[in-house]
Amino acid sequence: MDxxxxxxxxxxxxxxxxxxxxxxxxxxxxxxFSGTPDHxxxxxxxxxxxxxxxxxxxxxxxxxxxxxxxxRIRDADKANQP
Amino acid sequence: MADTxxxxxxxxxxxxxxxxxxxxxxxxxxxxxxxxxxxxEEISLDVEELRAHVSVEADVxxxxxxSIGVDAQLSGVHLEIxxxxxxxxxxxxxDKIAEIIDRVLTTxxxxxxxxxxxxxxxxxxxxxxxxAARRAGTxxxxxxxxxxxxxxxxxxxxxxxxxxxxxxxxxxxxxxxEPDGSSxxxxxxxxxxLLRRRKQEPTGxxxxx
Numbered sequence: 039m040d041x042x043x044x045x046x047x048x049x050x051x052x053x054x055x056x057x058x059x060x061x062x063x064x065x066x067x068x069x070x071f072s073g074t075p076d077h078x079x080x081x082x083x084x085x086x087x088x089x090x091x092x093x094x095x096x097x098x099x100x101x102x103x104x105x106x107x108x109x110r111i112r113d114a115d116k117a118n119q120p
Numbered sequence: 121m122a123d124t125x126x127x128x129x130x131x132x133x134x135x136x137x138x139x140x141x142x143x144x145x146x147x148x149x150x151x152x153x154x155x156x157x158x159x160x161e162e163i164s165l166d167v168e169e170l171r172a173h174v175s176v177e178a179d180v181x182x183x184x185x186x187s188i189g190v191d192a193q194l195s196g197v198h199l200e201i202x203x204x205x206x207x208x209x210x211x212x213x214x215d216k217i218a219e220i221i222d223r224v225l226t227t228x229x230x231x232x233x234x235x236x237x238x239x240x241x242x243x244x245x246x247x248x249x250x251x252a253a254r255r256a257g258t259x260x261x262x263x264x265x266x267x268x269x270x271x272x273x274x275x276x277x278x279x280x281x282x283x284x285x286x287x288x289x290x291x292x293x294x295x296x297x298e299p300d301g302s303s304x305x306x307x308x309x310x311x312x313x314l315l316r317r318r319k320q321e322p323t324g325x326x327x328x329x
Contacts, residue, residue: 047188048174049149049211057203063196070191072175077188111188111216 046108053105059098064091069107076112081105149211158206167197174210178217181238184224186217 071079086102175189228234 044216045213046211047176047213047216048190049209049213050174050190051207051209053207055203055205056201058201060200062198062200065197065199066193066195068193070193072187072189072191074185074187079190107190109188109190111186111220113216113220 044110046110048109049107051106052103054101054103056101057099059088059101060096061092061094064094071107071109073109073111077109078112079107079109081107150214151210151212153208153210155206155208158204158208160204160206162200162202163204164200165197168195170194170197174212176212176214176217178221180221180224183228183234183238184221186220188217 069081071077073079083106084102084104086100088098088101088103092098170193172192173189175187175191177185177187179185
């Protein structure tokens with residue numbers, strides 16, 4: 039259950055489907071969240087027919103990746119309220 | 121289907137459509153990037169480094185500093201992909217930031233003495249441009265004095281008036297205007313001198329120096 043019903047201040051969602059996918063090199067992915075005075079971030083992904091990590095030079099078929107990230111400012115004043 | 125998430129157990133599930141159904145127009149995003157459907161037959165991608173940064177920042181004097189951001193970095197992406205379908209959705213909402221700023225301004229409205237806490241920094245900041253202006257004014261005066269001297273010398277050369285050569289540029293800069301309007305005449309003289317010189321230059325009659 040979503041403990042924070044307010045929508046995120048930043049929200050990114052992407053879905054990629056492919057008939058065939060091949061990595062010639064395993065990529066590096068870094069995601070950094072920031073927020074002042076504080077933030078509450080989340081990211082999630084779902085993969086179909088694609089392992090984690092991927093293997094180089096292997097053909098993957100009927101691939102689907104769903105990715106979602108959110109980041110919201112934590113309102114310290116409201117958080118301290120009962 | 122494999123499923124991964126992080127964020128301290130706050131990972132959200134919205135079907136990854138990026139669409140929230142909290143209702144109300146107030147929750148519509150202020151910034152929206154929507155790629156509802158992208159189809160590509162084949163992509164061969166080679167990216168050594170790709171960085172995407174989205175952030176929002178808001179400051180109210182030195183009372184409030186808000187920021188929220190996401191920084192994504194991909195490196196060593198070398199892939200081939202066929203039969204691609206993609207959807208991308210980016211939303212940025214400013215409602216909460218606006219609400220916080222509004223609360224700060226309301227607090228200042230109810231307790232204006234708070235502003236007193238930021239007066240010293242403001243005064244210090246205001247002093248800097250003043251000093252800078254004074255410095256700039258002094259430098260400008262020096263430059264103007266020098267320029268006047270140059271023009272005066274040129275005028276003297278063109279008009280053949282040797283009396284000006286006896287006066288240093290610095291003296292002219294501090295010289296008080298004469299009651300009979302000699303300063304105005306000097307100005308006119310400078311203009312005439314420059315005008316004459318401009319007229320003389322195109323003729324090419326002057327002997328080479």
